[in-house]
Amino acid sequence: MTVESTAATRKPRRSSKRAGAARTPKAPDEPQLVQLLTPEGERVEHPEYEVDLTPEELRGLYRDMVLTRRFDAEATSLQRQGELGLWASLLGQEAAQIGSGRALRDDDYVFPTYREHGVAWCRGVDPTNLLGMFRGVNHGGWDPNSNNFHLYTIVIGSQTLHATGYAMGIVKDGADSAVVAYFGDGASSQGDVAEAFTFSAVYNAPVVFFCQNNQWAISEPTEKQMRVPLYQRAQGFGFPGVRVDGNDVLACLAVTKSALERARRGEGPTLVEAYTYRMGAHTTSDDPTKYRTDDERQAWEAKDPIQRLKTYLEKQKFADEAFFTGLETESETLGKRVREAVRAMPDPDSLAMFENTHADGHALVDEERAQFAAYQASFADSDEEGN
Amino acid sequence: MAGKNMSIAKALNESLRKALDTDPKVLIMGEDVGKLGGVFRVTDGLHKDFGEDRVIDTPLAESGIVGTAIGLALRGYRPVVEIQFDGFVFPAYDQIVTQLAKMYARALGKIKLPVVVRIPYGGGIGAVEHHSESPEALFAHVAGLKVVSPSNASDAYWMMQQAIQSDDPVIFFEPKRRYWDKGEVDTDAIPHPLHKAKVAREGSDLTLAAYGPMVKVCLEAAAAAAEEGKSVEVLDLRSMSPIDFDSVQTSVEKTRRLVVVHEAPVFLGTGAEIAARITERCFYHLEAPVLRVGGYHVPYPPARLEDEYLPGLDRVLDAVDRSLAY
Numbered sequence: 001m002t003v004e005s006t007a008a009t010r011k012p013r014r015s016s017k018r019a020g021a022a023r024t025p026k027a028p029d030e031p032q033l034v035q036l037l038t039p040e041g042e043r044v045e046h047p048e049y050e051v052d053l054t055p056e057e058l059r060g061l062y063r064d065m066v067l068t069r070r071f072d073a074e075a076t077s078l079q080r081q082g083e084l085g086l087w088a089s090l091l092g093q094e095a096a097q098i099g100s101g102r103a104l105r106d107d108d109y110v111f112p113t114y115r116e117h118g119v120a121w122c123r124g125v126d127p128t129n130l131l132g133m134f135r136g137v138n139h140g141g142w143d144p145n146s147n148n149f150h151l152y153t154i155v156i157g158s159q160t161l162h163a164t165g166y167a168m169g170i171v172k173d174g175a176d177s178a179v180v181a182y183f184g185d186g187a188s189s190q191g192d193v194a195e196a197f198t199f200s201a202v203y204n205a206p207v208v209f210f211c212q213n214n215q216w217a218i219s220e221p222t223e224k225q226m227r228v229p230l231y232q233r234a235q236g237f238g239f240p241g242v243r244v245d246g247n248d249v250l251a252c253l254a255v256t257k258s259a260l261e262r263a264r265r266g267e268g269p270t271l272v273e274a275y276t277y278r279m280g281a282h283t284t285s286d287d288p289t290k291y292r293t294d295d296e297r298q299a300w301e302a303k304d305p306i307q308r309l310k311t312y313l314e315k316q317k318f319a320d321e322a323f324f325t326g327l328e329t330e331s332e333t334l335g336k337r338v339r340e341a342v343r344a345m346p347d348p349d350s351l352a353m354f355e356n357t358h359a360d361g362h363a364l365v366d367e368e369r370a371q372f373a374a375y376q377a378s379f380a381d382s383d384e385e386g387n
Numbered sequence: 388m389a390g391k392n393m394s395i396a397k398a399l400n401e402s403l404r405k406a407l408d409t410d411p412k413v414l415i416m417g418e419d420v421g422k423l424g425g426v427f428r429v430t431d432g433l434h435k436d437f438g439e440d441r442v443i444d445t446p447l448a449e450s451g452i453v454g455t456a457i458g459l460a461l462r463g464y465r466p467v468v469e470i471q472f473d474g475f476v477f478p479a480y481d482q483i484v485t486q487l488a489k490m491y492a493r494a495l496g497k498i499k500l501p502v503v504v505r506i507p508y509g510g511g512i513g514a515v516e517h518h519s520e521s522p523e524a525l526f527a528h529v530a531g532l533k534v535v536s537p538s539n540a541s542d543a544y545w546m547m548q549q550a551i552q553s554d555d556p557v558i559f560f561e562p563k564r565r566y567w568d569k570g571e572v573d574t575d576a577i578p579h580p581l582h583k584a585k586v587a588r589e590g591s592d593l594t595l596a597a598y599g600p601m602v603k604v605c606l607e608a609a610a611a612a613a614e615e616g617k618s619v620e621v622l623d624l625r626s627m628s629p630i631d632f633d634s635v636q637t638s639v640e641k642t643r644r645l646v647v648v649h650e651a652p653v654f655l656g657t658g659a660e661i662a663a664r665i666t667e668r669c670f671y672h673l674e675a676p677v678l679r680v681g682g683y684h685v686p687y688p689p690a691r692l693e694d695e696y697l698p699g700l701d702r703v704l705d706a707v708d709r710s711l712a713y
Contacts, residue, residue, distance in 0.1 A: 143494065158485065169458065356494075362533070
């Protein structure tokens with residue numbers, strides 16, 4: 001589904017405060033953030049942001065989140081079974097990714113980190129394409145231009161500059177597309193992110209910086225990354241920053257859509273800080289029990305992005321039992337498809353490592369490819385002799 | 388023939404002008420490349436004639452310059468970025484090595500990265516720290532990059548055209564102490580292939596292989612050696628990735644002796660690679676081990692010492708004598 005056509009816009013300002021400055025009243029220990037659906041599944045109003053979705057569209061967002069979580073769980077299992085070398089789980093971040101991902105138009109462009117499986121889903125990237133690099137058969141492999149979804153980027157923060165340059169190109173082309181650069185709280189410490197903020201502000205580039213603050217950069221808490229809330233950083237660069245409840249798919253949709261519309265109007269970048277939580281490990285190589293408590297995780301589980309939308313759908317009678325049962329079946333089918341696709345992924349031909357090093361060829365690569373091919377062929381000869 | 392006598396800086400300027408004129412997707416980006424025309428005036432007048440949309444003054448952030456150029460290339464543009472001086476490229480080294488060099492391979496060839504990174508490099512102008520380095524081996528070592536350096540005005544003109552037209556990222560090292568050397572440029576000529584070496588002077592007793600700023604020194608050395616009755620061939624390599632080993636081999640099979648000369652430190656440098664490969668290819672032709680002349684394994688020294696650090700005529704001729712003595 002797409003909710004691109006639906007209303008999710010920013011209301012006229014009711015105060016002179018900057019975007020992100022107006023807040024729903026919260027308990028003192030809670031971060032101030034834009035919220036449209038409480039952890040208890042209650043719809044609330046926000047003075048600056050709203051969404052108006054049909055029950056079908058709401059069910060669509062729910063389906064996206066459930067299937068993304070199922071895909072993620074399958075990939076985690078596949079890693080445990082030795083089918084993948086590594087997996088970076090998005091567990092807990094479904095609302096941030098689906099909400100922002102569904103705010104995009106087809107002609108927009110996404111520059112992800114390596115955890116944006118939900119955004120990839122929204123872009124129509126076949127989820128099995130994401131697994132090649134984690135299985136070790138390629139370093140990305142998909143055509144970024146088929147879904148306007150760039151390759152995963154491992155060196156954190158680098159892609160925020162690519163997004164900014166791409167957005168500068170959009171301005172030169174006279175188009176009204178926009179770009180979303182995803183990154184995390186840890187990446188916000190990288191110089192590249194600061195440079196991307198500078199370039200995008202100076203050139204008024206139509207880019208939305210979507211930071212999923214999931215509280216932990218592997219074992220480093222946000223206190224080791226920053227002394228002021230992340231969204232406030234935008235002000236110093238001359239563009240608005242807004243903190244949104246990253247576990248609230250409706251708020252993430254509304255805030256991202258508003259930022260995209262601002263970019264399309266030629267008003268430049270926005271920093272969105274989606275305040276969320278990585279419920280799993282950083283990757284399957286990580287052990288979060290060494291650095292964080294069960295209490296912390298349990299507190300965030302109570303804010304689960306999927307459960308709160310389910311509660312809302314049930315209360316409003318927007319979804320019946322058949323819908324939930326059908327979705328369970330669909331999830332299992334997806335899991336099975338992913339499992340089979342991964343197991344069927346062949347190792348690449350060994351000569352493939354020489355391919356695509358250069359567009360125009362390179363004499364040394366050609367020479368080494370020929371030497372390697374001859375070396376391999378020498379084994380083929382001895383096999384034949386042995387037989 | 389449209390032959391014109393011009394400096395290397397002017398040849399680069401004319402080449403960039405032609406590229407901007409011919410292809411609307413070509414962009415010039417960098418610090419001070421606009422109104423000032425670059426600190427060496429290589430982009431002089433381009434901002435006035437093509438506007439700030441094509442000739443873009445950037446924030447002072449090298450990673451940002453290369454990183455946004457990558458994004459612009461992904462959008463279909465052909466950015467030519469200027470790094471103001473050699474020693475300033477390192478803040479952008481991450482973007483060049485981890486992103487620019489590898490993205491084509493990671494996308495299995497489905498996207499292209501036609502970005503040219505221009506770097507004025509090398510010493511000999513009495514500059515302060517970080518303004519005189521020769522880091523070409525660091526880039527040539529990285530798969531996915533092409534690395535070139537012209538030594539004269541004609542090559543500067545044509546190699547820049549070819550680098551911009553290439554669908555691969557090209558690191559374009561400009562020999563800054565030669566910017567004002569003049570030479571004939573035929574803008575209607577059929578250009579020599581970008582990654583093919585040129586024989587700059589024929590000879591039969593020994594081959595001097597060099598590139599960029601050291602070609603001139605080697606030509607002077609060959610002329611001096613000729614006065615002593617030695618026939619020295621000078622090969623202008625022009626490309627450090629790929630290196631045209633075939634042309635080096637052809638020359639060495641003729642002269643049987645090779646000395647490689649560059650400003651960069653000798654240790655683990657371009658000369659080491661050439662020495663190893665040519666020893667493999669020409670083992671039975673060589674009358675002497677391949678010798679190298681270059682910089683020392685020290686930080687580039689203060690300007691008052693750079694004449695001692697940089698290979699000059701005497702050090703090159705000394706190596707020629709040592710080789711011929713075997």
